[in-house]
Amino acid sequence: MPKHLKKFPRIRTYLELVVENAEAFQTWAIKELKSNNEPLTLNKVKLTAGVIQIPEEYLLEILSTPPKKS
Known part of the structure; x- marks a missing residue:
């Protein structure tokens, strides 16, 4: 978060909550692709998440890790 948020602790706390x-957003993209029965490729995950500059090693790690139970 930007440095100037130190001056606004209540705003910073709210932003941290919402x-x-x-990682959560990329996990959402993977779940979205799975629910639509689309193939899980690195490019599909990047496009669905709306982020092109995700390191491929990081995505491969997320794809190979079993989902956390909540």
Whole structure:
């Protein structure tokens, strides 16, 4: 988060609650592709997540890790 948010602790706390981290968003993209029975390729995940510059090693790690039970 930007440095100037230190001056606004209540706003910073709210943003931390509502803003998704990158891993959660990429996990959502993978679940979305699986639910639509689409192939899980690196490019499909990147396009669905709307992020092109995701390191491929990181995505391969996410794809090979079993999902966490919530």
